[in-house]
Amino acid sequence: VNDRSKVTKHAGSHWEGVSERAYKDESAHHRGVTRHELMGAADDESALGVIVRYFEVAPGGYSSLERHEHAHAVVVIRGTGTVVLGEQLLAVAPFDCVYVAPNTLHQFQASAAEALGFLCIVDRVRDRPILPSPAELAALASRGVSFKPR
């Protein structure tokens, strides 16, 4: 059949049939992040055009501070944390939405006390992230934006 519609059940801290993956290669630029690809990654879901991923950042952890040409649509579904978004540092909590426009520096940071879990929707075909330059980091620091690692 060409009908690949399906329900993927959530059970406890995972989804049935969905593997937990490394967020990225080992790096000093991120800490405590896991990734689940929920929908759109399989060839038989290519009608979707996008991939729906779930990221979970452990307490005190953070994703890479980075930018790219593709946009992100993020919906927080668990925990609390902060987001570096351009030159702002903003608090986020469940069901808050974060639109990351093209080429905006961004980083998701979990609070010290609890994990931060969020859905992140991206195009299936997209450009690779770029890390900020030393000058950009200095500019953020001068504005008091608390990026990590410091």
Place this chain on the structure above:
Amino acid sequence: VNDRSKVTKHAGSHWEGVSERAYKDESAHHRGVTRHELMGAADDESALGVIVRYFEVAPGGYSSLERHEHAHAVVVIRGTGTVVLGEQLLAVAPFDCVYVAPNTLHQFQASAAEALGFLCIVDRVRDRPILPSPAELAALASRGVSFKPR
């Protein structure tokens, strides 16, 4: 600035700056459904390619039973209910994912006791839904799939 990145805060039962909209025109084909367009609907978010909507179906309510060429990526974030998906009727609960492949008949039904809330991601540019034919409804009924209205 061309940086339109933003956080849209969730507060109680709504999102700041996001209007609750009618699901569709008045019709006997659906009941008790509201719609919020969270990300991607604004021109300045067109880099996204998709629109992230939040639908909430009141207790006992249901969306239209319909099909279309574009795919849906759905993540339940509130309540419980059932989904007609092709020729199946499946239970859903928070964080369950529903991938609706092209041309699959589908309907979201809230349980009698609580509202069903879900994110639904679709392409910005997409075809219009088609209602099932009487023959298709008869086929579903003969398989014991409980679609609505009956």
